[in-house]
Amino acid sequence: MLDFDNVSAVRGGTTIWSEGTFHVPSGQMAGVIGPNGSGKTTLLMMILGLCRPGSGTITVMGQTPHRGDARIGYVPQNYASIAGDSIRARDMVLLGLTGTNYGLRRTTKAQHERVDQVLAEVGAADFAARRMSQLSGGQQQRVAIAQALVSNPKLLLLDEPLANLDVRNQQEIVALLSRINDERDIGILLVVHDLNPLLSVLDGAIYLLDGHAHYDSVNEVVSEELLTHLYGTAIRVVRTPQGDLFTRSA
């Protein structure tokens, strides 16, 4: 799905991480973790072709990253803060399909059906006629995911999809993403702060440690030594007798 070869990330003229050499197998559900300012969003921007690596090469599903790659769906951070009072959820999703079309073409019946399908898939059909501003954070996130999915991407990128959500909504979004990952058989890459809600569904994680980017399977990433080093504060990994796994500050 993703191949990074000696990649460095540059933002505002400074290198924020380098020597990123790793391979993310296709169809994976992978996290991107690292402390604030470590370059997680920049990593997404490079995959989207919105900024170029300082050095090295990135290959996304066999191609060099390029803007407007129809194979990638993207859900940006702070989705809720956009001009939500002036658009309905359904029209928001439709933009994911027709928003790049110039000229006044009528939206086809097939396109409307496509929007209905994806709204139902993410559980947003019931509130699709409401304005974005009238929706809860969890509902807005579902609409954002629907918009990203409506063009049938092969890879879904999400920047902090669980931020500002309560525990129940976090669990619901995680369950939804996991189901999308299975049913659509597409890769999902998501930037997260807290690994805990995702530990049961993640296959692996890209982690930004000491100015370098690495990828490993989730079992390798969830280690006290690595996480403590990564976040610069003592982290414990707890396995309960029931088999649950979670991390917490020591």
Added chain:
Amino acid sequence: MQFLADVQFQSNWLEILSSPFMRTAFIAGVLVAVAAGLVGYFVIVRGSMFASHALAHIGFPGATGAALVGGSIFAGLVAFTVVGAVAIGLLGKRASDREIATGTVLAFATALGVLFASLASENTSTVTNILFGNLLAIPSDQLVIFAVFLGVLAIALLVIFRPLVFASIDPAVAEAKGVPVKGLGIAFMVLLALVVSMAVTVVGVLLIFALLVTPAAAALRFTARPGWVIFWSATIGVVSVAVGLVIAAMINLPPSFFIVAVAFLVWVVAAATRRERRVAVPAGGHTATIN
């Protein structure tokens, strides 16, 4: 009927309405109201309210400067607002993020406008017309220019409609999808400059909000579908201009106040009206709107 005498009620108002200069004013007002309605939704969604206000102020020295050198006031307006629009567009970030810089520049522009106005030998009514607008002062040959501007605006918006909605509402995703967000931003600012120049002749530099923002804000109370917001903005604008002109014909006063007052009233009624209620119809996942 002392009151009617005080407000200078003109019993021959029907006759006045059918006079050539009223017809010119009416056509000009409708053209401008439609143009303003076309961009109003985008002004609100893009958060360009302050930028549109700034553009009008930047146009002020253009207009008075033109009067100073004996040129066309409208040409001066267009020249200054378009240059201002490109500058604001190139800044990239929404002008509202740069309120201090924009505010400082527009204060200077306004001061420059006052300087030009006092240097020019024009009488004070010219300056008043620029600041507060006067539909009745629009020369009939201006109609052709307004029609051409409206045509350019309508065609341009038809072509870029969807990408512009996408880029206005959801710039991060639109950018990733390959929509030229910054280019569309500059293009929109230039189109906005044309509309601002037209609208200044109707309601003036200081009342620009009334035509550019108020109708769209009222329309947004009823619907959030971009096409319908645009349709209703234009309609509210046209009604405001028409009703304002009729009242201005009845009582011999400049129409600007009445045009703005009608738009304001529509907005007040819209704002006081409960937002439309939407009820989901379970079968088939389709939804209905209940007003």
